Every structure is written in structure tokens, then in C-alpha cells.
Amino acid sequence: MKIVIINYGAGNIQSIMFAIERLGFKAVLSNNAEEIQAADKVIFPGVGEASSAMTKLRESGLDSLIPTLKQPVLGICLGMQLMCKSSEEGNTKGLGIFDVDVIKFSNQVKVPQMGWNQIYNLKSDLFKDISENEFMYLVHSFYAPNCAESIATTNYEMEYASALQKNNFYGTQFHPEKSGEVGEKILENFLKM
Incomplete structure (x- = not known):
């Protein structure tokens, strides 16, 4: 099985690589369109700020490639948020895979939720x-509201979508690679789809 982690300069890549290796799989880092299209599974990580991450995706042409992928794709944290229509962070237009806009937690709670x-x-x-009600590890100041594509919910100030799915696209706001055995089981479920 060929697993590609999209490498666009905005990823928490090492911890994902190690988690995949612990599960007995190997992954490659790539921003090459042919290699990404040929993968059995694609992981789209993300750490940092939405508008600069989107700029990196546009510069490499990955913004037009990712929505066309047919194999299972897993967006993690900012990766999931970039798969949405837009983000309030940097007033960013997203990839539009998930039909929801990412918004900021209010000033009533400590941000980031960490x-x-x-x-x-x-x-x-x-x-x-x-x-x-398993516990997962999260670090974020922006969130996707609950919507038709929600497949998991978390409560912080209010309920929001902590995971999304549409067709072959999955997204988790939490970091499965940093969430112990339960997180690794979620990664394994994705890799075995």
C-alpha cells in the first residue's frame, strides 16, 4: 500500500510518519502531483496559519489537485480546515470540499483550545x-460548526464538528497521531479503508 503525506511546508509531518510506522506501514512525503494521485491513501496535515498555508498550496498547484483525488484522503487539524469552504483566519478561501465555513472561538473561552x-x-x-466520549488531543483557535458532514462532535464553548466526511474525504480537527492508542486506531481504520 502506498501512503503519501502531502508535503507543502505546513505540516506536523514527523509525528504522523512515526505513528504510521508504529502501525507497521510506510509513508512517503511528497508534493508531486503524479505521486499523490498514484497513492492508495493520502494524508493532508496542517499546522500554522490558514492563509499562508493556502498560499503554499496554490504555489504548488495542490489547491486544484486535492479536491480531484479519488482515493481516501484524511485532513488533520489545519488540513481539515483548509478542506472547508473558507476560514475566518486570514479571511481565507478554502478548497471547498466540505460545505462549511471555519470560524473563530469567541473571546469567552481560552484560545487556542489546547x-x-x-x-x-x-x-x-x-x-x-x-x-x-474518548479523549483526543486538540490545538486550535478556529473550528467548523456542526453541519451535515459532521461525523464527530466536541464541546468547547459550544458543540462543533471535530471530524467531517464527504465521499472519500475525511477530516479530523484533533490530532490522531498525538492521541495515544485511540488516535492510532483511528489512523489504522483510515489506512485499512
Whole structure:
């Protein structure tokens, strides 16, 4: 199985590589369109600020490639947010895969939300053998509101979508690669799809 982690200069790539290796798989880093299209599974990571990450995607042409992919694609953290229509962070136009706009938590709560929080309302094969209310690791100041494409919910100030799915595209606001055994099980579920 060929697993490609999209390398566009805005990723938490090492921890994802190590998590995939612990599961007994190998992944390659690439920003090459042919290599990404030929992969069995694609992981779209992201750490940092939305508008500068989107600029990097546009510069490499990945902004037009990613929405056309037919294999399972997993966006993590900022990767998931960039797969949405837009983000308030830097007033950024996203890839438009998920039909939701990413917005900022209010000033009523500490941002970023940083640390462990629960996921529930689990609705996808991504969460096969995962119990409701497991704790996952999150670091973010912006979120996707609950919508038709929500497959997991988290509560911080209010309920929001901590995972999304549309067709072959999946996104997690949490970091499965930093969420212990449960997070690795979610990664394994994705790799076995």
C-alpha cells in the first residue's frame, strides 16, 4: 500500500510518519502531483496559519489537485480546515470540499483550545471500534460548526464538528497521531479503508 503525506511546508509531518510506522506501514512525503494521485491513501496535515498555508498550496498547484483525488484522503487539524469552504483566519478561501465555513472561538473561552477533549456522536467507519466520549488531543483557535458532514462532535464553548466526511474525504480537527492508542486506531481504520 502506498501512503503519501502531502508535503507543502505546513505540516506536523514527523509525528504522523512515526505513528504510521508504529502501525507497521510506510509513508512517503511528497508534493508531486503524479505521486499523490498514484497513492492508495493520502494524508493532508496542517499546522500554522490558514492563509499562508493556502498560499503554499496554490504555489504548488495542490489547491486544484486535492479536491480531484479519488482515493481516501484524511485532513488533520489545519488540513481539515483548509478542506472547508473558507476560514475566518486570514479571511481565507478554502478548497471547498466540505460545505462549511471555519470560524473563530469567541473571546469567552481560552484560545487556542489546547489539550484533551472528548469526541462523541461518532458516525463513520473512521471510528470503527472507538467508544463514544474518548479523549483526543486538540490545538486550535478556529473550528467548523456542526453541519451535515459532521461525523464527530466536541464541546468547547459550544458543540462543533471535530471530524467531517464527504465521499472519500475525511477530516479530523484533533490530532490522531498525538492521541495515544485511540488516535492510532483511528489512523489504522483510515489506512485499512
